[in-house]
Each structure stands twice: as structure tokens, then as C-alpha cells.
Amino acid sequence: MSVLIFIDQSEGHIKKNALEAATYGNHLAQQMGVDANAVVLGNVQDDLTTLGQYGIKNVFQVADSALSNLDAQQYVAAISAAVEQANASVVVFSHNQTGKAIAARVAAKLKAGLVAGASALPVLNDGFVVKKSVFSGKAFAHVKVTSEKKVISINPNSYKIEANGSATANVVAVSVSLPSARVVVTNVEKVSGDVPLTEAEVVVSGGRGLKGPENWGILLDLAQVLGAATACSRPVGDAHWRPHHEHVGQTGVQIAPNLYIAIGISGAIQHLAGVNRSKVIVVINKDPEAPFFKAADYGIVGDAFDVVPKLTAAIKKLKGVA
Ligand SMILES: Cc1cc2nc3c(=O)[nH]c(=O)nc-3n(C[C@H](O)[C@H](O)[C@H](O)COP(=O)(O)OP(=O)(O)OC[C@H]3O[C@@H](n4cnc5c(N)ncnc54)[C@H](O)[C@@H]3O)c2cc1C
Numbered sequence: 001m002s003v004l005i006f007i008d009q010s011e012g013h014i015k016k017n018a019l020e021a022a023t024y025g026n027h028l029a030q031q032m033g034v035d036a037n038a039v040v041l042g043n044v045q046d047d048l049t050t051l052g053q054y055g056i057k058n059v060f061q062v063a064d065s066a067l068s069n070l071d072a073q074q075y076v077a078a079i080s081a082a083v084e085q086a087n088a089s090v091v092v093f094s095h096n097q098t099g100k101a102i103a104a105r106v107a108a109k110l111k112a113g114l115v116a117g118a119s120a121l122p123v124l125n126d127g128f129v130v131k132k133s134v135f136s137g138k139a140f141a142h143v144k145v146t147s148e149k150k151v152i153s154i155n156p157n158s159y160k161i162e163a164n165g166s167a168t169a170n171v172v173a174v175s176v177s178l179p180s181a182r183v184v185v186t187n188v189e190k191v192s193g194d195v196p197l198t199e200a201e202v203v204v205s206g207g208r209g210l211k212g213p214e215n216w217g218i219l220l221d222l223a224q225v226l227g228a229a230t231a232c233s234r235p236v237g238d239a240h241w242r243p244h245h246e247h248v249g250q251t252g253v254q255i256a257p258n259l260y261i262a263i264g265i266s267g268a269i270q271h272l273a274g275v276n277r278s279k280v281i282v283v284i285n286k287d288p289e290a291p292f293f294k295a296a297d298y299g300i301v302g303d304a305f306d307v308v309p310k311l312t313a314a315i316k317k318l319k320g321v322a
Pocket of ligand 1: 206207208209210232233234235236247248249250251252263264265266267268269270271274284285286287290302303304305
């Protein structure tokens with residue numbers, strides 16, 4: 001028996017979310033007294049043996065170039081083959097876009113119980129009970145999985161990456177006869193930017209309180225000095241003040257950075273649904289009654305046009321940046 005961790009990659013590089021899943025899966029394997037193995041799809045530039053540092057024993061790689069684009073049916077076929085090879089009883093994914101697209105399909109194929117969006121390791125002394133967030137992060141549910149095989153997707157940024165020593169993993173090539181793709185990717189338009197929003201440690205986000213796109217400079221300056229990704233509320237995206245891919249919330253991207261700075265955003269429930277798993281929330285709003293202050297760890301009541309440049313200048317001074 002083993003725990004099998006799906007290692008998500010992008011353009012040949014292992015994603016940070018995948019290392020969180022690897023650490024989580026390794027800790028689960030230790031609890032269960034079994035091996036932690038991994039599955040990687042497609043060609044990878046990173047050295048897969050380094051996954052040994054995260055407790056991975058064997059990395060099953062299906063290096064078929066057909067897998068360089070996400071096709072759920074092909075991914076499920078490849079992962080199922082690795083499940084068999086690894087004799088896995090638990091499969092772990094990151095609950096990121098890829099995990100959301102395939103974990104449920106893998107669970108259906110394996111006739112496994114699925115916990116989507118887990119936030120802690122399973123408790124094993126009374127069956128297999130996993131904590132997960134529900135109601136847009138407003139509550140937790142404790143879910144008991146009773147099936148023989150189990151699939152868990154772990155919320156991004158909810159489990160700390162731990163690398164130990166210099167152990168190396170064995171890389172095992174797996175060949176799978178993949179079903180033909182029913183969807184063909186003809187063109188990819190990638191969003192450029194230094195830090196992808198879903199993987200950013202720090203996010204600086206703006207709302208309608210900034211009045212218009214011409215005022216975004218103060219927010220971009222703050223983001224730059226913090227090395228942060230930028231985000232916005234939905235009306236800002238809808239009004240094309242900022243690109244749509246920056247819109248966070250219930251109907252936008254869901255993020256969980258270590259620090260989320262909300263500037264001129266009221267804190268509507270639909271906005272909070274996408275950001276309330278952030279570790280620390282700082283709110284800058286001129287209205288002391290703005291609902292966002294209830295969800296904030298730190299709040300500044302003030303005019304953004306006054307507060308934000310001062311904050312940027314203070315951080316620059318602290319960092320010794322001109
Ligand atoms: C089905 C549905 C789904 C939705 N999904 C989302 C979603 O995914 N994401 C999302 O964001 N919204 C979503 N919404 C919209 C949501 O309900 C709110 O309308 C929206 O979040 C409000 O955006 P805002 O806070 O930028 O604007 P506003 O509500 O207009 O708030 C602006 C804030 O800026 C403050 N302000 C004004 N001037 C200044 C200043 N000079 N300095 C500092 N503060 C200032 C004001 O006090 C106010 O609190 C959804 C709504 C529905 C119905």
C-alpha cells in the first residue's frame with residue numbers, strides 16, 4: 001500500500017502547490033506506516049529525484065508529450081495506471097485548477113471517496129476523518145471516508161512545505177496507452193506577470209474605492225515594493241479597469257496568500273469567499289463601517305490616496321530601497 005501524490009507541473013517546472021501536496025502526502029503516509037510515491041505527467045525539466053527531499057520514494061512518470069496539455073480523460077488514464085503500479089490506497093492532489101478538474105474523475109474511476117478542499121491531515125483513530133472548509137470558508141466540516149480507496153485534494157497554502165535532507169527519489173517510467181484526446185488545444189494565450197495570482201505569497205488588491213484605472217499606479221507601486229501579485233474586486237474587472245484574470249471572489253479566482261492587502265474594497269460576502277483563507281488580511285478603507293474590517297487582521301481607516309503612498313514609502317525605507 002502507498003499514498004500517491006499528483007505532482008502538478010507547468011512548462012516543465014514543479015508547482016509550489018505540488019510541493020505542499022507532496023509534504024501533506026508524505027506526512028499522511030508516515031501516519032499510515034506506508035510509502036509516499038508520486039506521479040508526474042508529461043516532460044519535466046526539473047530534477048524529479050529531488051522529490052526525495054519531500055519524503056517521496058518513487059516518482060512514476062508518464063512522459064507522453066500528449067500530456068503537456070490538460071485533457072481530463074487522458075490525465076485520469078495516466079494517473080489510474082500509476083495508482084495501480086504504486087498500489088496506492090490514497091491519492092493526494094492540490095485543490096488548484098488542475099486538481100479541481102481531475103480529482104473527482106479519478107475518484108469516480110477508482111470508486112473512491114473524495115474530500116475536495118481538505119485543510120488538515122486526516123485523523124485516523126476513528127476511521128479516516130478529514131477536515132475541510134465549507135460554505136465559502138465560513139465553516140469546517142469533518143468528513144469520514146469509508147471507501148477502501150480515497151482521494152484528497154488539499155487547499156493551496158494550507159499546508160507548510162517541508163524539505164528534509166538530501167534524499168533522492170527513484171524515477172520510474174510508466175508507459176500508458178492513452179485514450180485519444182476529445183479536446184484539442186489550438187492556441188494558448190498566457191497571462192504574463194512575475195507572480196501568478198494563485199501562487200503569490202502576497203497580493204495587493206483594489207476595489208471601486210480607487211475611482212478609476214488611472215489611479216492604479218499607487219497600488220502597483222505598493223505591489224512592486226512588496227514583490228506582490230495584483231488583484232481586484234469584480235466590479236473593477238467588469239468595468240475593465242483591470243484585466244478579468246485579476247478578479248478574485250466567489251465568481252473569480254480563489255486565493256489564499258500569506259498576506260492580502262485590500263484597498264478601497266467594501267468586503268462583500270462574494271468577495272470574501274475568494275480571499276478569506278488568506279493568512280493575514282489588511283484592509284485600507286475610508287469608511288470605518290466597511291464590512292471588510294470584520295474579516296481583517298489589521299485595518300487602516302483612511303483615504304487610500306493618502307495612506308497607500310505613505311505605506312509604500314515606509315516599506316521602501318524599511319527595505320532600504322530608493
Ligand atoms: C452572484 C454574485 C457574485 C459576485 N461575485 C463577486 C466576486 O467574485 N468578487 C467580487 O469582488 N465581487 C463579487 N460580487 C459583487 C459584490 O457583491 C460587490 O458588489 C463587490 O465586491 C463590491 O466591489 P467593491 O468593494 O470594489 O466596490 P464597492 O462596494 O463600491 O466598495 C468600495 C469601497 O471603497 C471604499 N472607498 C471609497 N473611496 C475610498 C478611498 N478614497 N479610500 C479608501 N476607501 C475608499 C468605500 O468605503 C467602499 O467600502 C458578486 C455579486 C453577486 C451578486
